Amino acid sequence: MKVRIVLSSIAVIFLAAAGLLYASGGKEQGATAAAGSEVSGTVTTWTWNLEFSKLFKAAFEAKFPKVTNILVPVSSSDYPTKLQTALAAGAGAPDEVELDGAYLIQFLNSGMFEDLSKPPYSADVSQIPRFLEERLTNDKGQLIGISNESDPGELYYRRDVAKQYFGTDDPKTIGDLLGSGAPTWDKFIAAGTKLRQASGGKVSLVAGLTDMFTMMTRQPNGAWHAGNKLLITKNYLPMFRTLEAIRKAGIDAKLQQWSPEWNSSFASGSVLAYPGAPWYVGYVISQNDKNAKGNWAMVGNPVGNWWFGGGGFAVCSLSKSKAAAWEWVKFRTIDKEGVKVAFKSSGAIPTAQFLIGTDPLYGQPSEILGGQVPIPIYMSLLDGVKLPPLSLDDPVANDIINQGLTRLDNGSATADQAIAFILDTFKQKLPAYAE
């Protein structure tokens, strides 16, 4: 009887332990640090764009045959939570981390990423725009990542709609009407009014206030704070009044950015122009409009230039394959062959501007953009870009501002009322900031 009890106990404990071990997963193997293509190891990357990452993986593994790249699909909305959990637990984090702009500030000063400006990395970022280098530098002066795309903002428009209602699809003429030839919002709105009248109200200049808001908050006067000083009245009141004027003029289609209807509007031709970034060509326009080839063009920005990029790539300090992860980061950001993969598949332009002159590929016209050569235009649109400062209070601040924007968008508040609401809510939620 006692023997049976003991044997049963051992069996139970063994089963429980086996279950726990199975749940906890296995361990990563460490990598041997070595120079050049002798680099070996396994690099785990989380990606929300698996097909795009597979293109990089194939090219990377051809260059570094001793490195195995494991791509793990993780949705963009789950990425920061999963990453935070892994970093807090000290295990399970990817070797190479993508720090998107939406959550960059959360991890920037976490101390969980390698300083790429120091040996053994000593990243050469001399050709990267200064504002992008600063964006990925933490409060200790450590460069924790490298940006992978330059992403200046611009306006994309449908050529057939422009030709029908403005009589031309020529980017210079359209640009003079509503792009960089519109130094004030009044001129931009006037172009929209002309379009509305010509189309009998069937076509709108822009999709919605959220599109315009995305652009305006990234233009030079888009910051909500400077240190502890709130800039809501200074920057956001004029912005909201402009949005109100756009809505009153009836030149927006009242669509929410990224909604299913917004996506459908690219193909339907009910909207002329969309503020976007170089990645719009591959990820948004051609995905939503199957007949996009040759039917789109881009112009510079009304009022001021802006930046619509993300964050960058970093080497996680928990990685056991740091050398291999660093090669992967370089390949994605400042490697001649690596950035060509991005450019060919999505039109993303390299951050390292010296690479642009190294290959005639970058001087090729774009099929989607009707023969426009985009790179020189993109480069010119980086002039005057000024990024708002990052803050750990950005999520709360953005939520407050968004509530105000929603009130304006759904007509339940005027611009001034929406700003008053925002200021009141700031006093309650973020009292450390004051005007």
Add this chain to the structure above:
Amino acid sequence: MGKDEPVQRSRAPYVFLMPYAVAFLVFFLFPVGFSFVLSLTDWDGLHPLRSIGFANYGALLNDATFRGSMATTAIILLQTLPMQIMLALVLAFGLHMSIVGGKDFFQTVLFLPYITTPVAVGLLFQSLLGGQFGLVNALLLRVHLIREPIQWLLQPVYAKPIISFILGWRNLGYIMVFLMAGMKSIPWEIYESARVDGARLPTMFWRITVPLIRPVLSFVVVTSVIGGFQLFDEPFLLYQFASAVESAVGGPDHAGLTIVTYLYQTAYRFHHWGYAAAIGYALAIVILVCTFLGLRLLTRNRRGA
């Protein structure tokens, strides 16, 4: 074993219970305890814990968004629960008394929404209620009830009714199944006697069925209240992607922001894990109080008897 033989104590049952006990400790007790500890800190998810005492609970008392989310949750509950239970009672009675045929068919059809994944439900209603291309607007425009599309998901005034509708639609079949199970335990002879005495269906419903399934009704009400306070799936998924701002949840102007949705936003979007833990504990206290009061109310007559 005879009546006078002493009960043999054995260690074996405890050994077999150990895996469950370990799992209970690790996956339930520890998180409950750790959450409380977390609620006394200002943890951001990455840096070491730093104690701030009961400051989070103090902040909760002055937090208008928290009060708003409590009110939103309570309003949705009040809009949904009474009608849902009444409708489920009537449907269960109708099927139980075979007033309409196809009992199994209707039971299955009404239960289907409950087993549909919340993500699919959220996407479905997002699509139905879309402004320009939603089916609801298309139908209303077709019959000339409206002249231009209604922005259902952009207007705060529609948020609570929509969430209430989705919640009611989803859980109706589930509640009905419970009530039908309760009705099955009522002896059929009682209905026969009532019929012989000339009682009609409404009388049988109010005088026989409802009193006799009171324990099941109490269970359904209490669990529905608990579930209602924990409402998250429907409001979150319905308004996902409804804003251009990453951190925004809860619909236009927070009109659909329930307590748990606010907890989620505080933890996963604002990265204020300590404060989110405090919200969780506050919610637990609210649910405890409501459950206690609900049970007292529902079992009041039985205790008196």
